[in-house]
Amino acid sequence: MSSTADTTDTVNSTESTDSTGIRLDALLAASALRHPGRPALIAEGRTWTYAELDSTVDALARQLTVAGVAPGDRVGVYAAKGTAAVLGLYAGLRAGAVVAPLDVADPPARTAHMVRGGGISLLLAADRALPGARRAAAEAGTPEPAEDPLDHGLNALRTLPPAAKPRPLPAPTDRGGYVLFTSGSTGRPKGVLLSHANVAHFALWAAAELGLTEADRVGSQAALTFDLTTFDLFSTAAAGACAVLMPDVLRSFPRDVVGWLAEQRITAFYAVPSLWQGMLEQGGIAERFPAALRVAAFAGEPFAPRPLERYLRLLGDVPFYNLYGPTETNVCTYSRVPADWTADQEITIGRAVPGDAVDVLDEDGRPTDGPGEIHVAGATVFQGYLQDGGLVDPTRTAVFRDGVARRAYATGDLGRIAGDGRVFLRGRADSQVKRRGHRIDLLDVEAAVLGLPRVTAAAVVAKDGPHHGEIWAYVLADAPETELLAGLRGVLPLRMLPDRVVVTGTLPVNARGKVDRRALAADTGIATV
Amino acid sequence: MHTVEDLCTLIGSKITWGRGEDPRQLRPDTPLLETGLLDSLTIMQIVTALDAEAGIALPDTEIVAANFRSPLALWAVVENVRAGAAR
Numbered sequence: 202m203s204s205t206a207d208t209t210d211t212v213n214s215t216e217s218t219d220s221t222g223i224r225l226d227a228l229l230a231a232s233a234l235r236h237p238g239r240p241a242l243i244a245e246g247r248t249w250t251y252a253e254l255d256s257t258v259d260a261l262a263r264q265l266t267v268a269g270v271a272p273g274d275r276v277g278v279y280a281a282k283g284t285a286a287v288l289g290l291y292a293g294l295r296a297g298a299v300v301a302p303l304d305v306a307d308p309p310a311r312t313a314h315m316v317r318g319g320g321i322s323l324l325l326a327a328d329r330a331l332p333g334a335r336r337a338a339a340e341a342g343t344p345e346p347a348e349d350p351l352d353h354g355l356n357a358l359r360t361l362p363p364a365a366k367p368r369p370l371p372a373p374t375d376r377g378g379y380v381l382f383t384s385g386s387t388g389r390p391k392g393v394l395l396s397h398a399n400v401a402h403f404a405l406w407a408a409a410e411l412g413l414t415e416a417d418r419v420g421s422q423a424a425l426t427f428d429l430t431t432f433d434l435f436s437t438a439a440a441g442a443c444a445v446l447m448p449d450v451l452r453s454f455p456r457d458v459v460g461w462l463a464e465q466r467i468t469a470f471y472a473v474p475s476l477w478q479g480m481l482e483q484g485g486i487a488e489r490f491p492a493a494l495r496v497a498a499f500a501g502e503p504f505a506p507r508p509l510e511r512y513l514r515l516l517g518d519v520p521f522y523n524l525y526g527p528t529e530t531n532v533c534t535y536s537r538v539p540a541d542w543t544a545d546q547e548i549t550i551g552r553a554v555p556g557d558a559v560d561v562l563d564e565d566g567r568p569t570d571g572p573g574e575i576h577v578a579g580a581t582v583f584q585g586y587l588q589d590g591g592l593v594d595p596t597r598t599a600v601f602r603d604g605v606a607r608r609a610y611a612t613g614d615l616g617r618i619a620g621d622g623r624v625f626l627r628g629r630a631d632s633q634v635k636r637r638g639h640r641i642d643l644l645d646v647e648a649a650v651l652g653l654p655r656v657t658a659a660a661v662v663a664k665d666g667p668h669h670g671e672i673w674a675y676v677l678a679d680a681p682e683t684e685l686l687a688g689l690r691g692v693l694p695l696r697m698l699p700d701r702v703v704v705t706g707t708l709p710v711n712a713r714g715k716v717d718r719r720a721l722a723a724d725t726g727i728a729t730v
Numbered sequence: 731m732h733t734v735e736d737l738c739t740l741i742g743s744k745i746t747w748g749r750g751e752d753p754r755q756l757r758p759d760t761p762l763l764e765t766g767l768l769d770s771l772t773i774m775q776i777v778t779a780l781d782a783e784a785g786i787a788l789p790d791t792e793i794v795a796a797n798f799r800s801p802l803a804l805w806a807v808v809e810n811v812r813a814g815a816a817r
Binding site: 695700 | 749
């Protein structure tokens with residue numbers, strides 16, 4: 202190895218707590234010992250103390266064990282965001298399961314893909330979500346799943362008979378873990394498998410960096426399927442703070458979110474830039490700034506420079522953090538945006554989180570000072586994807602600029618790394634785009650379009666020009682746009698639906714004979730033939 | 731835009747309906763938010779269409795969940811905005 206002290210610091214921060222043996226449910230138990238009477242969770246109008254939450258989780262975990270859940274089993278939590286979902290996640294973790302938050306608004310066919318791909322043998326479904334859970338189980342191949350009612354409005358649905366359980370996952374996830382599904386490039390949702398330690402490392406670091414204490418009230422606005430909520434749940438539990446769940450219906454109304462932040466006296470808030478910008482432009486946050494807010498963070502997509510500058514003026518002494526990382530790496534770089542930052546300056550995603558190493562490699566896999574692909578190694582990097590019930594690890598060994606060979610994840614994000622270790626983002630390497638904060642793989646959408654009856658060819662593109670930010674599907678089909686959209690509604694979640702479906706007689710091709718996606722992206726008329 | 735039924739038609743035209751769902755099932759008291767019929771994009775499309783097709787410009791202060799719970803709730807806002815404009 203040819204490492205030198207000064208280059209080590211550019212890719213890798215060495216001061217880091219050891220999170221190897223830490224379990225996520227133990228963060229809750231530890232805070233229940235330290236602060237039994239303090240509020241842990243506020244949801245649906247009820248406040249749960251740490252002692253109440255922890256003992257309820259304990260009892261529910263025992264019920265899961267009685268229902269046949271063994272360590273390493275994969276359990277999908279199928280409940281709208283709320284108390285039942287939080288209890289289900291924690292109880293699954295305590296029972297040693299690998300838990301996967303699922304979205305009850307997803308079409309059952311998509312949930313069924315997750316059940317099969319993730320090897321999910323049991324769904325923990327809320328009473329109100331039972332019909333959807335049964336449909337998903339049926340689509341996954343279990344038409345009449347065995348059902349056990351549990352406490353707190355939850356039900357255990359067996360999606361696989363005990364004999365058909367997938368093989369155990371390798372350590373450490375044979376004793377439990379956390380799965381977040383993202384849009385995949387093969388037309389199927391991909392299950393990102395994180396170990397307890399992967400999530401706990403991020404949670405503990407973030408709680409310390411943002412200075413959370415037991416006096417904080419952390420506002421939780423994102424869906425539990427979105428990695429932002431690992432902060433809301435587990436950083437909050439680590440600090441003994443209180444997680445306040447925002448009602449889902451408010452998420453589309455920035456003005457309501459602003460009012461809610463004030464009414465709930467939220468002190469810490471982590472959200473996508475789209476929501477922050479909505480609160481600024483339509484929500485009136487400048488006139489009604491939440492008085493209790495003392496720390497704020499964003500992640501998930503770039504923040505438009507001018508609104509970001511306005512926020513920094515509004516926030517004053519309140520720190521505003523830019524956190525970066527694909528779901529596969531939790532958060533791997535961070536930057537506290539300087540209070541005097543202005544929109545004419547470049548924005549950085551910051552340096553590696555302690556315990557992680559980040560480098561930018563060129564096409565030949567060598568560290569470069571120019572543009573290249575961002576690679577991440579270290580404590581927050583996931584175990585691999587769940588596919589066909591098994592684990593597929595896409596990481597590979599890469600030698601970073603300090604000469605150290607590491608197990609690295611290639612993010613697909615393009616960027617540049619400065620001499621001081623700060624990383625500057627430049628966009629995506631492949632077909633994935635961001636729309637309204639959601640990562641969407643255009644090929645995933647295309648696969649769904651091509652799966653519809655009466656469709657012969659399709660190209661799904663992210664539009665340039667006047668429709669910038671929209672996703673359009675150009676389709677060769679003898680069916681009207683409305684019918685195609687209705688068909689897509691049955692297989693894709695709302696966030697992935699194309700903004701337009703254009704039925705056309707022909708798709709343009711480029712010199713190589715491939716569909717000319719660039720021309721379609723730039724097309725300003727609607728070329729129907 | 732003369733009646734709450736006209737508003738139902740406008741809202742129904744902006745919702746992406748699934749197979750077997752019928753836009754005519756939308757009634758003045760149909761819950762829009764709890765059932766997940768409206769997402770943020772649909773809400774913006776309804777606000778835009780109210781302005782473009784009926785000349786009703788909803789102020790930002792009225793774009794709140796309480797006003798989108800049902801077509802009837804939104805109709806009350808439409809009538810208020812009209813009364814304000816007529817004054």
